[in-house]
Amino acid sequence: MSPLTTLRTALSSLGASKLRSGLTLLGIVIGVAAVISLMAIGRGAQQAITANIEALGTNLLFVRPGSTSQGGVFGGQGSASTLTLDDAYALLDTVYAPSVAAVAPELRATGQVVAGGKNTRTQVVGVTPEYQFVRNVPVASGQFVTWGQVDNISEVAVLGSGVSETLFGFRDPVGQTVRINGRQFTVVGVLKSQGGGVQGLFDDQVLVPITTVSYRLASQRTTQGGVTVQTVNVQVRSGDVIDSAVQEIATVLRLRHRITGDDDFTVSSQQATVETLQQTTNVFVVFLGAIASISLLVGGIGIMNIMLVSVTERTREIGIRKAMGAKRRDILLQFVSEATLLSLGGGGAGVLLGLGLSRLMDGRSLGNQTLHTVFSGDIAVLALVVSAAIGLFFGIYPAFRAARLHPIEALRYE
Amino acid sequence: MIELENVTKVYRMGKVEVPALQGVSLTVQKGEMLAIMGPSGSGKSTMMNVIGCLDVPTSGRYVLEGDEVGRLTDDRLAEIRNRKIGFVFQTYNLLHRLTALGNVELPLLYGSGSNRRQRALEALERVGLGPRANHRPAELSGGEQQRVGIARALVKSPSILLADEPTGNLDSRSSIEIMAILQGLNQEEGLTVVIVTHEADIAEHTRRVVSMRDGQVVNDEPVRKPRQAVSIGEVRERR
Numbered sequence: 191m192s193p194l195t196t197l198r199t200a201l202s203s204l205g206a207s208k209l210r211s212g213l214t215l216l217g218i219v220i221g222v223a224a225v226i227s228l229m230a231i232g233r234g235a236q237q238a239i240t241a242n243i244e245a246l247g248t249n250l251l252f253v254r255p256g257s258t259s260q261g262g263v264f265g266g267q268g269s270a271s272t273l274t275l276d277d278a279y280a281l282l283d284t285v286y287a288p289s290v291a292a293v294a295p296e297l298r299a300t301g302q303v304v305a306g307g308k309n310t311r312t313q314v315v316g317v318t319p320e321y322q323f324v325r326n327v328p329v330a331s332g333q334f335v336t337w338g339q340v341d342n343i344s345e346v347a348v349l350g351s352g353v354s355e356t357l358f359g360f361r362d363p364v365g366q367t368v369r370i371n372g373r374q375f376t377v378v379g380v381l382k383s384q385g386g387g388v389q390g391l392f393d394d395q396v397l398v399p400i401t402t403v404s405y406r407l408a409s410q411r412t413t414q415g416g417v418t419v420q421t422v423n424v425q426v427r428s429g430d431v432i433d434s435a436v437q438e439i440a441t442v443l444r445l446r447h448r449i450t451g452d453d454d455f456t457v458s459s460q461q462a463t464v465e466t467l468q469q470t471t472n473v474f475v476v477f478l479g480a481i482a483s484i485s486l487l488v489g490g491i492g493i494m495n496i497m498l499v500s501v502t503e504r505t506r507e508i509g510i511r512k513a514m515g516a517k518r519r520d521i522l523l524q525f526v527s528e529a530t531l532l533s534l535g536g537g538g539a540g541v542l543l544g545l546g547l548s549r550l551m552d553g554r555s556l557g558n559q560t561l562h563t564v565f566s567g568d569i570a571v572l573a574l575v576v577s578a579a580i581g582l583f584f585g586i587y588p589a590f591r592a593a594r595l596h597p598i599e600a601l602r603y604e
Numbered sequence: 605m606i607e608l609e610n611v612t613k614v615y616r617m618g619k620v621e622v623p624a625l626q627g628v629s630l631t632v633q634k635g636e637m638l639a640i641m642g643p644s645g646s647g648k649s650t651m652m653n654v655i656g657c658l659d660v661p662t663s664g665r666y667v668l669e670g671d672e673v674g675r676l677t678d679d680r681l682a683e684i685r686n687r688k689i690g691f692v693f694q695t696y697n698l699l700h701r702l703t704a705l706g707n708v709e710l711p712l713l714y715g716s717g718s719n720r721r722q723r724a725l726e727a728l729e730r731v732g733l734g735p736r737a738n739h740r741p742a743e744l745s746g747g748e749q750q751r752v753g754i755a756r757a758l759v760k761s762p763s764i765l766l767a768d769e770p771t772g773n774l775d776s777r778s779s780i781e782i783m784a785i786l787q788g789l790n791q792e793e794g795l796t797v798v799i800v801t802h803e804a805d806i807a808e809h810t811r812r813v814v815s816m817r818d819g820q821v822v823n824d825e826p827v828r829k830p831r832q833a834v835s836i837g838e839v840r841e842r843r
Contacts, residue, residue, distance in 0.1 A: 191713050199713070206701040510697045513658060514756075515686020515714040517679045597658045601697065 218536025221486030226544025232475035289435035294324035316403030332364035332379030352393035497588035509600025529585020537577030611664035639807035642816035690757025694769035747778030784833035
């Protein structure tokens with residue numbers, strides 16, 4: 191029997207009991223649609239989370255002073271417990287740290303920011319000009335902190351968009367003055383609004399020269415009078431050299447701090463965070479898919495059930511076909527293709543329904559969160575393949591039973 | 605053409621062995637038309653199944669057109685059924701969701717060959733059902749359904765036409781029509797026709813009657829004056 195004839199025969203058999211075929215199909219449609227839409231939600235959440243992290247800037251490493259710096263450290267007294275501005279710029283050494291592309295040290299303080307009658311309590315971040323590029327915080331109006339301002343310990347501020355809005359409404363604050371912890375600062379710029387997520391934290395911060403925080407706001411210095419930093423944001427040349435960059439940074443800092451025992455700093459990578467999160471969210475996506483797969487499995491059992499009923503009902507037909515010269519393979523193929531057609535048809539319709547559902551859900555707000563869905567072709571293809579496989583798997587047993595029937599007994603069946 | 609030599613067939617019903625054929629020998633020449641008669645339980649149905657390659661003998665030899673059929677695999681038997689044997693059943697055994705044409709096409713699906721539609725239509729025309737090709741079995745009378753069954757048996761140009769109680773479910777008028785068609789096929793085209801029946805007047809339409817009892821051939825003799833059924837043409841004229 192030619193494949194085309196087999197297919198046509200299967201279609202006409204299915205067409206003979208439309209309601210039954212339709213209901214069986216529905217089982218698969220619901221299963222596949224559930225898998226597709228739940229995976230779309232899962233992928234959407236995954237993408238939102240990773241996008242959030244990646245918005246911080248790619249290839250970032252964070253160097254922070256170690257928490258164990260107080261105990262057990264012998265060499266390098268004084269500077270050992272804290273990172274300094276000099277430590278940060280020492281990382282730019284092209285011989286010891288060739289993988290480092292840029293450094294952006296930061297030092298934070300909490301401040302009361304006042305302008306006119308309004309005031310807000312916020313984080314004041316001391317930065318250098320590289321900060322803008324390393325941490326990807328573009329300026330909407332005015333300009334970023336300059337080297338001149340860092341050198342002069344200038345009392346200038348770049349406001350986050352939220353801070354600007356709180357203090358000045360929708361007026362452009364560039365050129366205005368604000369008071370931070372009682373000192374007068376000139377506003378030189380406003381940051382672009384970053385929206386939600388981790389990057390959105392910048393909206394509610396004020397950036398000033400790092401030296402200004404050190405000398406005017408925090409008065410946190412080393413015994414030698416150097417500027418201490420809380421975090422050094424390190425941009426690595428490429429994602430491939432992150433591991434070597436970590437080693438290089440550690441080497442430079444150990445040399446500078448004359449460390450022989452435990453490190454007094456930690457280096458953490460952006461990549462590691464993203465990977466951990468991705469692993470976590472992968473579990474989440476797979477979990478959602480697994481739950482949805484249960485309905486697909488139920489749909490598959492529905493197919494098997496209907497095919498078994500169909501084989502019993504059509505025992506006589508099988509006998510007739512065998513008497514007319516149908517071989518085992520012909521009968522087997524006929525029933526397997528009926529089951530596969532059912533499941534593939536259901537799979538196709540399910541993909542469309544799932545696509546529709548995920549489109550419908552995309553951008554809907556759910557409580558205070560916005561639902562974000564990502565429909566991807568690979569899931570659709572996977573769902574189709576899986577549904578075809580389900581048809582094959584659950585169809586093969588009934589088909590085998592049909593093929594095994596003895597023609598005489600099948601013909602005698604009432 | 606058909607040679608059965610000391611054929612036995614034993615069915616197992618659980619632990620009990622039921623002998624259905626006990627050493628049957630029978631030779632049928634090409635172009636013969638014979639009836640196998642006998643009461644129920646005589647083994648005539650088993651005989652029919654063996655001749656039709658639906659079943660294989662437990663022992664003995666069955667040679668069909670020079671091929672020893674007794675020891676073939678299921679798939680080879682299916683092939684032989686498809687190419688050499690046309691079945692006509694008491695209960696017609698048509699598929700209800702297919703049209704007359706679709707039913708006649710059925711044997712053509714399981715073999716090579718093209719113009720299925722054309723060949724099926726020709727077979728239907730031979731039994732006078734050309735105009736009814738697109739009717740479903742439910743829309744046809746019993747006699748017409750059996751004619752569709754005959755067309756289906758003919759469509760592959762088989763070596764033997766095997767009819768199992770072909771008139772068993774029909775009134776006498778339709779029975780005569782069916783016998784007329786079978787006689788016509790035998791006399792005009794030389795088709796070998798084997799009819800299994802328990803009705804004596806049906807057997808009288810053939811030229812040889814093989815009687816069976818308890819799984820053995822008890823009598824095998826020619827019909828002295830075969831009855832001639834009216835041909836399809838005459839049936840049509842009479843309407």
